[in-house]
Amino acid sequence: xxxxxxxxxxxxxxxxxxxxxxxxxxxxxxxxxxxxxxxxxxxxxxxxxxxxxxxxxxxxxxxxxxxxxxxxxxxxxxxxxxxxxxxxxxxxxxxxxxxxxxxxxxxxxxxxxxxxxxxxxxxxxxxx
Numbered sequence: 761x762x763x764x765x766x767x768x769x770x771x772x773x774x775x776x777x778x779x780x781x782x783x784x785x786x787x788x789x790x791x792x793x794x795x796x797x798x799x800x801x802x803x804x805x806x807x808x809x810x811x812x813x814x815x816x817x818x819x820x821x822x823x824x825x826x827x828x829x830x831x832x833x834x835x836x837x838x839x840x841x842x843x844x845x846x847x848x849x850x851x852x853x854x855x856x857x858x859x860x861x862x863x864x865x866x867x868x869x870x871x872x873x874x875x876x877x878x879x880x881x882x883x884x885x886x887x888x
Contacts, residue, residue, distance in 0.1 A: 840867070
């Protein structure tokens with residue numbers, strides 16, 4: 761099966777041996793996507809809503825480079841460090857997926873790769 765890959769240019773990709781996203785046939789998988797700003801630092805360190813929006817923007821941009829749109833997303837996963845911010849994370853999710861809701865999971869985790877990151881997301885899409 762032919763595979764296409766998208767890189768974010770993150771040093772972690774080479775160090776850990778992965779890519780931002782991969783398309784295998786008509787399925788697109790986007791790796792765990794953290795709220796990283798253009799400067800390489802954590803985006804909006806104390807704002808759960810802004811971090812969630814940033815994660816979905818980055819993930820959907822990678823998916824689009826492989827031919828997937830938000831309406832093709834069938835599954836999202838949100839790994840969050842404080843479930844008390846579920847409404848903020850969920851509000852951001854809804855802004856991207858309300859018109860075509862995927863299956864979704866929100867899981868509280870102890871911590872992410874950087875201490876000021878509040879959320880990391882994964883998405884999966886099926887291109888018709």
